[in-house]
Structure formats: C-alpha cells, structure tokens
Amino acid sequence: MAEHHPSDGDVASVSDLVKRYGGGSTAVTALDGVSLALRRGEFAAIMGPSGSGKSTLMHIMAGLDAASSGVVRLGGVDITGLDDAGLTELRRRRVGFVFQSFNLLPTLDGLGNVLLPFELDGRRPTGEERAWIDRLIDQLGLSNRLDHRPGQLSGGQQQRVAIARALATRPEVVFADEPTGNLDSRTGREVLGLLADASTQHGQSIAMVTHDPVAASYADRILFLADGRIVRDSTRLRPEEIATFMLSIEAQR
Template sequence: MDIQPSEMGLVARVAHLSKRYGAGDHGVVALDDVSVGIRRGQFTAIMGPSGSGKSTLMHIMAGLDTPSDGRAWIGDDEITGLGDVQLTRIRRRLGFVFQAFNLVPTLDVRGNILLPFELGGVRPTAEDERRIDDVIAALGLSERVSHRPHELSGGQQQRVAIARALASNPSVIFADEPTGALDTRTGREVLRLLRSAVDSSGQSIAMVTHDPVAASHADRILFLADGRIVADQGAMTAEQISAAMLRLESGAAAGAAASAAARPVSTGAHA
C-alpha cells in the first residue's frame, strides 16, 4: 500500500517524475526521474540555472502541466492522469502567485481577491470575510479595494495577486518568480508577506526564483540542474545561495561546452 503524502507531512508530492518535450534528436528532457515533496508549514524555494526544469517541476506539482512519466499528488489526491474538470476542482484548494499577476481587468481589487470563491461556486463565510479584510489591511490595500488593475502600480497588483492566493486559506501556495517584475523595496515586502503566511497561518509555499535574496527567506532550498534535484538544503544566507548557484551555472556551462565539442561537425558533404 502506498504511503499517503499527509502521512509523510507533505502537502504536495511527485515520484519518479519525468517530462520530455519533442521526440528523437530534437527532444528535450526538462525533468529526469525527480522525486520530492513540499512539506506542510514550510517555505520552499526552488532554484537552478535557466533550463534546469524548476518552473516545469512547480507547474506539474500544481496540476498546471502533465508529466511524461511518474506520479503527482496534491494532498492525498493523486492528480496523475486526471481530466480538466477534476483538476480544476482540486486546484481550487491551492493558491497561485505568478510574475504576470493574472488579474481580471474588469474586476476591482476586492472582486479579484474573491475570484477563487466565485470560480468555486461558494460564498465566503463570515470567517473568510474577516480573514480577507485582515489580508487586505496587511497588504496596504484598504484604500484601493474599488480600484481596477489598470489603476494600480505593479507592486499593488502583485499584492492583490497575493491576497487572492491567501483568500481561500489554501494548504499550499505556488509562486513562480513572484518578485521578478517588482522593484527591490516592493519585492522585499512581498517576500515578507509570504514569510508571514507560513509563520502566522502555517501555510506551505513553493516558490520558483532566480534571486538569492528571495530564496534566503525560505526554510528549504531545492537546487535543480539538468532536470534533476542536485541539492536539498535548509535555510541559507543570500551569499551562500549565490555561491551555490555560481557553482551550478559554472557546471552547466562546462557541460554544454563538452557536449558541443563531442558533437560531430557537419561539412555539408553527402556520401
């Protein structure tokens, strides 16, 4: 009998996960036999050189993409092979924060924050309303609830996206480069709020980032290279993370150079 993710203290998990794009000589392996879980009540950062598979891993764990091989769970529900309707129902239990914000332009701030409830066909309870009001206040959006996205700065739009992710009190929030489009001050505020969601509410966060300072807010850092997890570390300083990333990127560059040198050179002649 399989051990359930909840018995392992995990809110999301993948086992022997692989993802390939294309076929034959033109195929690309984005993930190669990855097994990992996101722990309950923990802030996990996912890092790696460009093309290492970090965003692909997060998207599959969140049910936004499908694996070529392997299995994936959200909570104790296996999502491998589920149809769109079933996946949509499960994804309603999750929170999402993306670099592009993904706000609905015709809705005001409060309407965007309440969108998970609308899509789920449920009305917020009195407790939900109190929590949402607290989140809006904590994010400094109380004076902006009737504004639409085009009336907000980039930092304010990202705060709305975070409020929406927190609104339904999800078990896990998936964040893909949430500070990538923000100025330094706003980015640090966003990270402080994500950190607070873990510390105050016991929520779990999985965040893809290239920023060592952002990753230094995490309890755990997964490093990927060439589609595999090459290190699973506890909390690290920004300087330690920068050094680890430099080693990974140097190794990736050396590997690419070796592969290029090993490929036969076409002369254009035909036998």
C-alpha cells in the same frame, strides 16, 4: 540527497517525475527522475539556472502541466489520472497561485479579483474567511485601492492583489512563480515577508520559483535544480551562500 517518500504531512509531492518535450532525436528532457515532497507549513524556494526545469517542476506539481511519467500528488490525491474537471476542482479548493505577470482580470476591481476564487467556487466567504481577507487586505496596504481596476494600479499593488487572491481561501499550498520579479526591492521584501508569515503563522505551504538569492533566503528550504535534477536540498541559507552555490552550478554547465 536522501529521497523523501510521501507521507500524511505532505501537501504536494512528485515521485520519479520525468518531463520530456518532443520525440525521437529532438526530444528534450526537462525533468529527469525528480522525487520530492512539500511538507505542511513549509516555505520552499526552487532555484536553478535558466532551462534547469524549475518552472516546469512547479507547473506539474500545481497540476498546470502533465508529467511524461511518474506520480504527482496534491493533498494526498494522485492527480496524474484526473480528468480536467477533477483537476480544476482540486486546484480551486487546495491551491493558490501567484504569477510574475499577476494574471488579474482587467474588468474586475481589486476586491473582485481577491474574491474571484470564491466566485468560481460558487459561494461567498464565511464570516471567518471574510475576517481573514480583511486582515490580508490591511497587511498588504490595499484598503484604499480595492475599488481600482488593475490598469489603475502600480505593478507592486497588482502583485499584492494577486497575493491576497492566492491566500484568500487559505489554500493548503501556494505556488509562486518569480513573485518579486516585477517589484522594487522594498515591495519585494514585503511580499516575501507575507509569504513567510503565511507559512509560519498559518501553516500554509509555499513553493516559490525564483532566481534571486535574496528572495530564496526567506525560505526555510531551498531546492537547487540543474539539468532537470535536484542537485541540492538545503535548509535556510544566507543570500551570499545561495549565490555562491548558484555560481558553482553555472560553472559546471
């Protein structure tokens, strides 16, 4: 695989990334010299067997975890030396997150959760941003659920609120960790379609960790990890092609 060097079109990148846990003879290397860049408007799926380092890679790229060595950039900014305050502000302004466990605030209703990034940034949405949020809410079928708290919503509805929240500020990059893991197949397809639209129609970059070949087939780029290294960097593939390659990785372990 040809190494990709960071450029002005990259919204997130890592160079020679290493992540180790523990020390001495018990040290575990989760990532072993990974270099990659996520380009503007790209929808990338990150796949690999359990323990391959895919979630660790995403968390480091998003600034949620620190690298042992290497360089991590978000929006052209080297975040490896940023303090917690600087990192928090950068994430809030440039990054959206979608987690498998939703991570909604139980005390806020649906709309309050969607608008939370603005609240944390100490401002209200502009008229243009509010129109975008209204469109998101409509696309996600949430219009009649906005006054419900998370505990009153189904898993699929909670995930749609989480996605609306992640996209509300139009962040440059959205990191999604198994976003369809708790959803039925129909809701999962809707969520994947929305993420794909955010990429193709609005130029947002999506990095999605998934174990599901069908989910990965929605992405226009698929990164396969095994034992902390990228073993394949591919353009769009069909679900059966993805499944076959994943089986070949498992067979070599």
